Amino acid sequence: MITLTTQERDTAKNPDAVRAEGLMPAVYYGKKEPATPIAINKAEFLRAWRDAGESTVVSLQNTADGDTIDTLIHDVQLDPVSDMPIHADFYVFERGKPIEVNVELEFVGESPAVKELGGMLVKVIHELAISALPKDLPNHIDVDVSSLVDFESHIVAGDITLPEGVALAIEPDEVVALVNEPREEEPEEPAEERSLDDIEVEGKGKEEEAEGEGADDDGEKKEDAGKDQKEE
Numbered sequence: 001m002i003t004l005t006t007q008e009r010d011t012a013k014n015p016d017a018v019r020a021e022g023l024m025p026a027v028y029y030g031k032k033e034p035a036t037p038i039a040i041n042k043a044e045f046l047r048a049w050r051d052a053g054e055s056t057v058v059s060l061q062n063t064a065d066g067d068t069i070d071t072l073i074h075d076v077q078l079d080p081v082s083d084m085p086i087h088a089d090f091y092v093f094e095r096g097k098p099i100e101v102n103v104e105l106e107f108v109g110e111s112p113a114v115k116e117l118g119g120m121l122v123k124v125i126h127e128l129a130i131s132a133l134p135k136d137l138p139n140h141i142d143v144d145v146s147s148l149v150d151f152e153s154h155i156v157a158g159d160i161t162l163p164e165g166v167a168l169a170i171e172p173d174e175v176v177a178l179v180n181e182p183r184e185e186e187p188e189e190p191a192e193e194r195s196l197d198d199i200e201v202e203g204k205g206k207e208e209e210a211e212g213e214g215a216d217d218d219g220e221k222k223e224d225a226g227k228d229q230k231e232e
Contacts, residue, residue, distance in 0.1 A: 007038065008064065015086075018039050025086075028090035049088075073089075098132055099133075101130065101137060104140045105127060105143050108145070111149075114179055117179075119182060121148070125175075138166065144161075148178065154179075156175055157172050
């Protein structure tokens with residue numbers, strides 16, 4: 001079991017001041033436990049969060065009196081810039097009663113539909129909702145994709161082998177993974193080839209057109225000048 005040391009936190013103190021001391025603001029609560037603000041060592045929490053995730057029991061030990069309380073990491077608030085945790089919620093569960101949590105899925109094995117048919121593995125869900133006593137909660141659950149032999153086959157929640165003491169908390173026919181057929185790329189139409197003679201002829205045509213327009217302009221100017229002289 002993972003243990004984190006905690007200390008009571010004065011909510012009147014600025015959270016940034018707490019973080020400046022190498023601590024992280026947090027709170028624990030439960031059905032029969034009032035919300036209690038605490039501060040925990042940030043480095044210790046990072047290690048616990050990496051190892052425990054949100055489905056492993058974490059024991060909080062009060063440095064003042066040594067009392068401990070068993071919890072689960074329920075929610076973690078991240079800094080939008082650094083993506084580092086800046087606050088955590090711990091849920092105090094009731095002993096002897098099963099709880100529902102989402103456990104990370106790890107896809108193992110090799111799908112024949114991917115290896116031999118060139119398909120693409122689609123992971124429809126990445127976490128599985130389960131129910132279990134806290135002591136039976138797994139850190140993750142393996143999903144063997146070797147049963148995906150063609151583009152018609154798929155894996156549903158009821159197909160997954162669960163550890164002893166663990167039950168599904170979602171419908172067993174919920175699709176977990178499948179394989180899509182490879183997409184056929186439409187061939188691009190080749191660009192029309194143009195010879196050097198075509199380019200030269202087109203260029204000459206444009207030049208002649210421009211010269212013609214210039215001649216028309218000169219003619220109009222001369223005609224206008226003649227009219228002006230007659231009027232005088």
